[in-house]
Amino acid sequence: xxxxxxxxxxxxxxxxxxxxxxxxxxxxxxxxxxxxxxxxxxxxxxxxxxxxxxxxxxxxxxxxxxxxxxxxxxxxxxxxxxxx
Amino acid sequence: xxxxxxxxxxxxxxxxxxxxxxxxxxxxxxxxxxxxxxxxxxxxxxxxxxxxxxxxxxxxxxxxxxxxxxxxxxxxxxxxxxxxxxxxxxxxxxxxxxxxxxxxxxxxxxxxxxxxxxxxxxxxxxxxxxxxxxxxxxxxxxxxxxxxxxxxxxxxx
Numbered sequence: 253x254x255x256x257x258x259x260x261x262x263x264x265x266x267x268x269x270x271x272x273x274x275x276x277x278x279x280x281x282x283x284x285x286x287x288x289x290x291x292x293x294x295x296x297x298x299x300x301x302x303x304x305x306x307x308x309x310x311x312x313x314x315x316x317x318x319x320x321x322x323x324x325x326x327x328x329x330x331x332x333x334x335x336x
Numbered sequence: 337x338x339x340x341x342x343x344x345x346x347x348x349x350x351x352x353x354x355x356x357x358x359x360x361x362x363x364x365x366x367x368x369x370x371x372x373x374x375x376x377x378x379x380x381x382x383x384x385x386x387x388x389x390x391x392x393x394x395x396x397x398x399x400x401x402x403x404x405x406x407x408x409x410x411x412x413x414x415x416x417x418x419x420x421x422x423x424x425x426x427x428x429x430x431x432x433x434x435x436x437x438x439x440x441x442x443x444x445x446x447x448x449x450x451x452x453x454x455x456x457x458x459x460x461x462x463x464x465x466x467x468x469x470x471x472x473x474x475x476x477x478x479x480x481x482x483x484x485x486x487x488x489x490x491x492x493x
Contacts (some may be wrong), residue, residue: 260466260475261464264475305478312400312401330462331464332477333459334475334476334477335376335391335422335458335462335466336422336461336482
């Protein structure tokens with residue numbers, strides 16, 4: 253299983269804060285996993301999860317789309333940060 | 337920098353700057369300088385009156401990313417200790433949002449490291465601000481000036 257988390261505007265637009273699902277293929281890239289998430293939802297998810305400035309993290313580190321995933325990973329999607 | 341002298345908190349409650357600075361000073365007799373920055377909620381942003389500011393964060397990642405930034409600062413300047421507190425939840429205009437405080441033997445290191453930590457916090461730590469205004473709620477967009485502040489540090493490496 254992997255945990256998927258959504259924050260801020262992404263969470264609001266998807267009306268989802270957390271998902272737990274089995275990894276379709278161990279070692280798959282984050283890009284392929286994002287496509288899987290989109291395929292199992294709808295066009296709105298495609299629009300939100302492919303927005304230009306979206307940031308992705310795996311195990312609480314910001315990563316690129318070619319990051320390879322393993323069972324047990326924590327994956328998150330969020331917009332650019334605005335703290336401070 | 338001794339990592340025992342580094343502390344990061346993400347919390348809803350307010351903080352007492354004076355008490356925090358005293359604790360930092362008391363960590364070591366090496367401390368000759370304390371530099372601090374406090375961020376405060378403004379009543380007007382982008383020409384709109386802000387009634388409430390809500391701060392969301394990514395628990396766990398937030399604390400670790402701030403600690404990583406402090407460690408980067410410690411590799412760049414001679415620091416004794418550092419304290420960062422960032423509030424989350426609902427805040428009102430004039431409320432304190434964030435404290436960055438740094439100690440060093442001499443002022444130059446503390447001044448620079450304090451600004452460096454704040455600049456990186458704004459672009460790296462996973463916090464998001466949502467403002468309640470007269471025209472409704474809006475998530476703030478990242479500002480290019482904040483990224484430019486970080487770029488400046490990277491160019492001066």
